[in-house]
Amino acid sequence: MRITTLNLRGFFDWTARSPQIIAYLKGVDPDVILFQEVVYLPEISPFSPVELLNRELRLPYRSESITRLQRGRTHPVYREGLALLSKAPLTATQTLALQHELGDPHQRIVQFADVTGDEGVWPLANVHLSVRDDFALHHLREVLTVLQAKGERRILGGDFNVDHLEQHADLWHDAVLTSTVARYQSHPSSHENDDYFLVPTEFSIDRVLVSGDHLSDHEAITVDLSRAVEEAPR
Numbered sequence: 001m002r003i004t005t006l007n008l009r010g011f012f013d014w015t016a017r018s019p020q021i022i023a024y025l026k027g028v029d030p031d032v033i034l035f036q037e038v039v040y041l042p043e044i045s046p047f048s049p050v051e052l053l054n055r056e057l058r059l060p061y062r063s064e065s066i067t068r069l070q071r072g073r074t075h076p077v078y079r080e081g082l083a084l085l086s087k088a089p090l091t092a093t094q095t096l097a098l099q100h101e102l103g104d105p106h107q108r109i110v111q112f113a114d115v116t117g118d119e120g121v122w123p124l125a126n127v128h129l130s131v132r133d134d135f136a137l138h139h140l141r142e143v144l145t146v147l148q149a150k151g152e153r154r155i156l157g158g159d160f161n162v163d164h165l166e167q168h169a170d171l172w173h174d175a176v177l178t179s180t181v182a183r184y185q186s187h188p189s190s191h192e193n194d195d196y197f198l199v200p201t202e203f204s205i206d207r208v209l210v211s212g213d214h215l216s217d218h219e220a221i222t223v224d225l226s227r228a229v230e231e232a233p234r
Helices: 014-028 050-055 135-149 165-171
Strands: 002-007 031-039 063-071 078-086 090-097 111-118 120-127 155-159 175-177 194-199 202-212 223-226
Touching: 002 014, 002 120, 002 194, 014 050, 031 050, 031 063, 031 120, 031 155, 050 063, 050 078, 063 090, 063 111, 078 090, 078 111, 078 120, 090 223, 120 135, 135 165, 155 223, 165 175, 194 202, 194 223
Parallel strands: 002 031, 120 155
Antiparallel strands: 002 223, 031 078, 063 078, 090 111, 111 120, 155 194, 175 194, 202 223
């Protein structure tokens, strides 16, 4: 299974960026794409950026959760959220609003999706955590707590907004972070690494690819995953 995550940055510089995004994603050819900062701006387009991209990408399954009202400099009020494109059917999706703390300028959500292919179900979680480390880490703890309570083991991917997230490995168990497998920097302008996959150990990270071509202010991260082979009992 090949999965790509990209913080899309909404419609910013869209005319220049969208052909590059399409060309890159066609070249990488992921089975699933996770997008963050997917906006709805009716004064620009009645369609979301992901809808417009998918006119060229033509992935048959799409799920969008554009549920948050945000305030910005260019657009006083706009709607933003998460989206997912997939080659394989989405047999279940769910959007959960994360708790909002005093002083946090954003209301964050997480998008759960079960992608069912020839090798069974791939349980995913598309995340875009808050912009300050403490808020972001609280959100990550909340997502992991929810999954534990539900008895679910999901592959988390997206914009975690925490540089050197591997330093907070005490938050999870039996999972591998992409930054411990490959060295990369997903947010070049700040010299930070904010984008990751956190993969339960029942899956193996076979490869990590980084776009490096400035598709957005974040670079796209792609992982090749396989199901871990269990050792036969002796």
